[in-house]
Amino acid sequence: MALWRRKQGEAPAVQDEPAKEEDNKTVLKAVQREAPADTGKPLLTVESVERTFQVGGQPLHVLKSINMELKHGQLVMLRGRSGSGKTTLLNLIGGLDQPSKGHIFFQDKPFHKMSDDQRTTVRRKQMGFIFQAFALMPLLSAYENVELSLRMAGIPGSEWKERIVHCMELVGLSKRMHHRPFELSGGEQQRVAIAKAIAHRPRLLLADEPTAELDSQMSAQIMSVFQNIIATEQVTICMTTHDPTILEVADHVYEMVDGKFI
Numbered sequence: 001m002a003l004w005r006r007k008q009g010e011a012p013a014v015q016d017e018p019a020k021e022e023d024n025k026t027v028l029k030a031v032q033r034e035a036p037a038d039t040g041k042p043l044l045t046v047e048s049v050e051r052t053f054q055v056g057g058q059p060l061h062v063l064k065s066i067n068m069e070l071k072h073g074q075l076v077m078l079r080g081r082s083g084s085g086k087t088t089l090l091n092l093i094g095g096l097d098q099p100s101k102g103h104i105f106f107q108d109k110p111f112h113k114m115s116d117d118q119r120t121t122v123r124r125k126q127m128g129f130i131f132q133a134f135a136l137m138p139l140l141s142a143y144e145n146v147e148l149s150l151r152m153a154g155i156p157g158s159e160w161k162e163r164i165v166h167c168m169e170l171v172g173l174s175k176r177m178h179h180r181p182f183e184l185s186g187g188e189q190q191r192v193a194i195a196k197a198i199a200h201r202p203r204l205l206l207a208d209e210p211t212a213e214l215d216s217q218m219s220a221q222i223m224s225v226f227q228n229i230i231a232t233e234q235v236t237i238c239m240t241t242h243d244p245t246i247l248e249v250a251d252h253v254y255e256m257v258d259g260k261f262i
């Protein structure tokens with residue numbers, strides 16, 4: 001199942017849905033930062049998960065008996081060929097979809113049993129998403145893009161400036177924060193997307209092929225930013241990749257073939 005140890009995320013709209021006021025307070029209380037990073041328990045556990053789609057009246061078994069753990073502060077990669085099921089699994093982990101069978105626990109709470117609204121609330125407060133195609137608002141500056149994310153997460157306006165400046169520093173873009181996306185390189189745009197995804201201090205960052213559009217130098221920069229974020233922000237990162245050159249920075253790699261880990 002696990003291949004390597006050290007050494008050896010359709011849904012851009014998710015972040016931008018306006019927050020429903022006052023909903024799901026109970027769920028939020030249950031999940032919000034109640035599990036400190038040193039409990040020893042995994043942040044997320046996937047148990048015997050299956051996902052089947054109906055295609056032309058026939059079942060298509062895309063995920064088959066998946067078991068995995070995301071521990072606090074880890075950089076975990078899902079690797080596999082196109083069509084192996086990586087994005088489907090990432091969508092389940094991020095609560096964008098639900099398993100056909102099996103269980104997913106996030107901070108010890110049964111994510112698979114929550115309603116759509118409850119999962120949306122957990123996602124908005126506790127998770128950040130990064131996609132291959134950056135998902136930035138083109139008419140807003142880098143600063144304003146990150147600000148939008150804080151607004152959507154319901155963070156008080158008085159905290160925005162300090163947090164945005166800090167996040168832009170973390171991704172190495174302090175000097176470019178007032179540029180708009182078209183004035184930035186692909187790697188810089190992806191770093192803005194990372195700042196946007198972590199601004200509300202999520203516990204879990206999910207990234208679907210975050211380096212797919214980038215050359216090897218820019219990909220290495222993104223991985224270095226990920227390592228920096230893990231070290232400073234108490235976040236766990238789970239990402240999909242095709243790229244064998246970046247696997248060595250992972251704490252754990254799951255290799256997926258035809259909907260299963262090998």
Ligand SMILES: Nc1ncnc2c1ncn2[C@@H]1O[C@H](COP(=O)(O)OP(=O)(O)OP(=O)(O)O)[C@@H](O)[C@H]1O
Nearest residue numbers: 053055060062080081082083084085086087088089
């Ligand atoms: N909603 C859906 N309905 C039917 N089939 C689906 C659906 N979503 C995914 N699939 C199928 O599930 C399989 C796995 O898709 P998935 O996108 O998870 O693979 P992947 O490993 O992420 O591929 P890639 O690297 O190309 O993104 C594919 O055969 C795909 O066509």
